[in-house]
Amino acid sequence: MRAFDYARPGAVGAAIAAHAKADSAYLAGGTTLLDLAKIDIMQPEQVVDINGLGLDRIERLEDGRVRVGALVTNTALARHELIETHYPVLSQALLSGASTQLRNKATTGGNVMQRVRCPYFRDGASPCNKREPGSGCSAIGGVNRETFAVLGTSEQCIAAHPSDMCVAMAAIGATVSVHGPKGTREIDFGAFHLLPGSTPEREHALEPDELITHVTLNAPERDARSGYLKLRDRASYQFALASCAAQLTLKGGVIRSPRIALGGVATKPWRALEAERILEGKAPSKALFEQAAKAAFKTATAYEHNAFKIPLGQHAIIAELGKLTGLATTQEAS
Amino acid sequence: MTEYFDPKTQGGATSKSRRNFLKTVGASGVAAASTPLWAQATQARAAETPEGDPAKASAPAPGMSRIQLNVNGVERTVDVAPQMVLLDVVRNELGLTGTKKGCDQGQCGACTVLVNGQAINSCLSLAISRQTDEITTIEGLERGGELHPVQQAFWEHDAFQCGYCTSGQIMSAVAVLNDDRIGQSDAAVREAMSGNICRCGAYKNILAAVQDARKAMKGGG
Incomplete structure (x- = not known):
């Protein structure tokens, strides 16, 4: 790893000031930053360690929302009573990600900021528009199976967003609180991650030196049920080929306030808004779920090796909706 | 039993361990160029x-x-x-x-x-x-020269082949067994320890060792 300077400020303002002094990276859990620094993809001149900022609390706000400090670890968040009780989708998504050791280090803010797992991005040599704008995309026309998207892609980049946590947050609805040189602001979770479009090097809505301090989850819906289904090549410790986070309420035999988000298949945590519109106010049925699943992938683009993600993602939606509504949609081996 | 190497009675200075061998070679100075x-x-x-x-x-x-x-x-x-x-x-x-x-x-x-x-x-x-x-x-992990129950269980179950992943496996297992939020089933242990890869594929014996160590630790081991 290249040498870098190190600062460990004790307050948010000091962290932002330190970050502005050089080409810097904030260090939280380090599971992305140090990994990418070792393979020379990230080359910070200075690392600003934010572990002394005390942003490690989970609290329920008066309006019912739950505010999660940026430094709360994935393990602590997944196992917190408020999350297990009111947001099972988030707890399940977190526990399906990475390994125990990584979840013990990885943080909420860091997970939001994690980089893509595209091997061409990581190899440091192949043309990659994200790493070197204008150099081309090696995945289009290359090997593009596991970590590549079918939704939200562009001719510049097709790397899938790798997070499970973010997919659950997209389904729940959340706000990202950031501090920066110009003060504080709130960013809607759905607007935080950017589509690659013609600027795949821009991955998020943060301005220079801005720091995520919290992610605040929308207040839990009364009687809502939620869950996360992750499909992957191995049973554990593997990124999603396709995943579905779903939250809904059943009232008088019909679905209310459905929220569906997809992972592994899209370039950002992906709200399936069209699928939600189809489900709203309808009685659960397999035919309805199939219709919603089809709509969710209406705009999908299949690439040479990942076309299977379209039916796989559709089945993830159908299976998760079936589970949440108590409707058998799949022939379970058990 | 005596045909097996016993860490309590053997080893140390009398053992021709790889480490001691390397130390000897290093001290000779001849090997400096290859250090x-x-x-x-x-x-x-x-x-x-x-x-x-x-x-x-x-x-x-x-x-x-x-x-x-x-x-x-x-x-x-x-x-x-x-x-x-x-x-x-x-x-x-x-x-x-x-x-x-x-x-x-x-x-x-x-x-x-x-x-x-x-x-x-x-x-x-x-x-x-x-x-x-x-x-x-x-x-x-050891206490007063006694192996930790997880170390002992790995020894008894032959939960390794080349041994390179073993210290990591043992550290993970200790954390798993001390964490009451992690289930006790074989499936739960496998999931909790999926971040420890064993290239030799000794997973069956590793799992057996962890579950055995659980009993030993419950028994005040």
Whole structure:
């Protein structure tokens, strides 16, 4: 790893000031930053360690929302009573990600900021528009199976967003609180991650030196049920080929306030808004779920090796909706 | 039973262990040219500082910071550059080579240590960021010369072949068995330890060892 300077400020303002002094990276859990620094993809001149900022609390706000400090670890968040009780989708998504050791280090803010797992991005040599704008995309026309998207892609980049946590947050609805040189602001979770479009090097809505301090989850819906289904090549410790986070309420035999988000298949945590519109106010049925699943992938683009993600993602939606509504949609081996 | 190597009665100075063999070769001076660069650097630093303790030497070298690390209950003083990861510091600076470097990028789990009781990948952790933490490596598990129940169970179940992943497996297993949020079923243990890859495929015996150690620890072992 290249040498870098190190600062460990004790307050948010000091962290932002330190970050502005050089080409810097904030260090939280380090599971992305140090990994990418070792393979020379990230080359910070200075690392600003934010572990002394005390942003490690989970609290329920008066309006019912739950505010999660940026430094709360994935393990602590997944196992917190408020999350297990009111947001099972988030707890399940977190526990399906990475390994125990990584979840013990990885943080909420860091997970939001994690980089893509595209091997061409990581190899440091192949043309990659994200790493070197204008150099081309090696995945289009290359090997593009596991970590590549079918939704939200562009001719510049097709790397899938790798997070499970973010997919659950997209389904729940959340706000990202950031501090920066110009003060504080709130960013809607759905607007935080950017589509690659013609600027795949821009991955998020943060301005220079801005720091995520919290992610605040929308207040839990009364009687809502939620869950996360992750499909992957191995049973554990593997990124999603396709995943579905779903939250809904059943009232008088019909679905209310459905929220569906997809992972592994899209370039950002992906709200399936069209699928939600189809489900709203309808009685659960397999035919309805199939219709919603089809709509969710209406705009999908299949690439040479990942076309299977379209039916796989559709089945993830159908299976998760079936589970949440108590409707058998799949022939379970058990 | 006596045909097996017994760590309690054998080993130590009388054993022709790989480590002692390497030490002997290294001391001869003949092998200096083949000594890895990092080891030469460590030796050079040790020569500069009285008894290898930087606390007794003058100020740290440019670009280095003098930090305190609590490792296995002992406060250690060590000079580190900011980019030095905990794995390299415990191995190369503190001489605790039980922790292994596998992939060096958080994928294999060979470098697993406990920080404040939680298993983490020491390859993805800056040493300089760990000054207020309690770090436990495989060397810190034994008590008064007695193996930790998990170490004993790995021994009894032959839960390894080449042994390279073993210290990481054991550290993860200790954390799993001390965490009551993790289920006790075989499936739960497999899931909780999926971050420790065993290239030899000794998973069956590793699982058996962990579940056996659970019984021993419940029994006050």
